[in-house]
Amino acid sequence: MAPTLADPFNDSSALINFVINQGNGVKGLSELGLKALPKQYIQPLEERMCMNSIVPQGSIPIIDMSNWEDPNVAKSICDAASAWGFFQIVNHDVPVEVLENVKDATYNFFRLPAEVKNKYSKEHSSSNNVRFGTSFTPQAEKSLEWKDYLSLFYVSEEEASALWPPVCRQQVLDYMKKSELVIKQLLQVLMKGLNVNEIDAAKESLLMGSMRTNLNYYPKCPNPELTVGVGRHSDVSTLTILLQDEIGGLFVRGNKGDDWIHVPPIKGSLVINVGDALQIMSNGRYRSVEHRVVANGSKNRISVPIFVNPRPADMIGPLPELATNGEKPIYKQVLYSDYVKHFFRKAHDGKKTVEFAEL
Numbered sequence: 001m002a003p004t005l006a007d008p009f010n011d012s013s014a015l016i017n018f019v020i021n022q023g024n025g026v027k028g029l030s031e032l033g034l035k036a037l038p039k040q041y042i043q044p045l046e047e048r049m050c051m052n053s054i055v056p057q058g059s060i061p062i063i064d065m066s067n068w069e070d071p072n073v074a075k076s077i078c079d080a081a082s083a084w085g086f087f088q089i090v091n092h093d094v095p096v097e098v099l100e101n102v103k104d105a106t107y108n109f110f111r112l113p114a115e116v117k118n119k120y121s122k123e124h125s126s127s128n129n130v131r132f133g134t135s136f137t138p139q140a141e142k143s144l145e146w147k148d149y150l151s152l153f154y155v156s157e158e159e160a161s162a163l164w165p166p167v168c169r170q171q172v173l174d175y176m177k178k179s180e181l182v183i184k185q186l187l188q189v190l191m192k193g194l195n196v197n198e199i200d201a202a203k204e205s206l207l208m209g210s211m212r213t214n215l216n217y218y219p220k221c222p223n224p225e226l227t228v229g230v231g232r233h234s235d236v237s238t239l240t241i242l243l244q245d246e247i248g249g250l251f252v253r254g255n256k257g258d259d260w261i262h263v264p265p266i267k268g269s270l271v272i273n274v275g276d277a278l279q280i281m282s283n284g285r286y287r288s289v290e291h292r293v294v295a296n297g298s299k300n301r302i303s304v305p306i307f308v309n310p311r312p313a314d315m316i317g318p319l320p321e322l323a324t325n326g327e328k329p330i331y332k333q334v335l336y337s338d339y340v341k342h343f344f345r346k347a348h349d350g351k352k353t354v355e356f357a358e359l
């Protein structure tokens, strides 16, 4: 039963029960029409977006992928991965229809009744590879984040058929499948930029041996200025391919310290960012950059990242080809699943995760 409106969640156990245990998520909170943000979501001042830190004319590179093998395009990709860690691509080969379908499927999943979504929660899901959740790591966070998500780790079509929610299964599989080509094109260019001219089967597996797709839902929020959609973090992936809707709200850390650059929605585009695994494998030449999402006071927002990763059992470290140039490694070899577990067991903390792999 939903609590009454007068100070309904002063008691944190009532909030945890409603949002997490009953599977209502922040979407459920949003739909209660609360006049004020529950205190558990109030972020410390330093974690809220300060309007003065937004670079008004700032922009990350926008790269046309139609001639991706052109040396100028390849250079733009490598330069963007080194300088910004983020760029948008247009004229890639992922059909607009596939992107629209996965956005619709995201809405359709989150529209399901709480008790249906809750079957996929950490407590109830029949597999660790399918997880419906809220915030990031609620058990480790002092302040919660205003986001619900469904996370789908791909193992096989058979497993997806058996375990993924039917309402979004095929659309996510199509999105992943159709994105594979652009992922390979980007990795080929980025490896060439490191003088790694051939991606053999072992290297391909190291760079993109596992994939996880998240469906993110950020419902409209009372007092959005007091909280965050997603706090400052870098992804632990090799690369992330992010589809966002037309609402906006993703910000990327700029090059000048405390400045933030908005990533404007461009119809049909995909946002690409370097993750920690590629920063480590490139020995710091490509950078995983902090990013965050603000909450919105009037509109719901969705996004659909594909995290392209090494496999959990892979050891990751600077690629051996870099050492042949006499380059000194700045990272050690780490087991990728240890790295990811380290990330998931703490609250978002900017760029701190990568210290786990520093020499």
Ligand SMILES: COc1cc(/C=C/C(=O)SCCNC(=O)CCNC(=O)[C@H](O)C(C)(C)COP(=O)(O)OP(=O)(O)OC[C@H]2O[C@@H](n3cnc4c(N)ncnc43)[C@H](O)[C@@H]2OP(=O)(O)O)ccc1O
Binding pocket: 122, 128, 131, 133, 135, 136, 149, 151, 153, 210, 212, 230, 231, 233, 235, 236, 237, 275, 307, 309, 310, 311, 312, 336, 337, 338, 340, 341, 344, 345
């Ligand atoms: C949710 O909000 C987010 C998410 C993100 C994500 C950014 C990324 O870059 S995701 C890409 C991560 N890479 C991979 O998934 C590929 C490699 N996979 C693995 O190494 C493993 O599958 C594993 C993720 C480590 C899970 O292995 P398993 O043996 O099943 O380990 P567990 O003990 O079950 O889990 C460890 C620990 O992590 C928590 N956790 C697991 N999966 C998720 C998930 N999908 N979302 C959130 N948390 C997860 C799990 O609860 C465990 O924590 P405990 O405290 O319970 O021990 C970026 C920004 C966001 O806001």
Ligand SMILES: O=C(O)CCC(=O)C(=O)O
Binding pocket: 214, 216, 230, 235, 242, 244, 249, 250, 291, 292, 293, 302, 303, 305
């Ligand atoms: O929603 C977004 O735009 C970005 C989400 C994000 O950073 C993530 O899921 O890792």
Ligand SMILES: [Fe+2]
Binding pocket: 233, 234, 235, 291
């Ligand atoms: Fe991210």
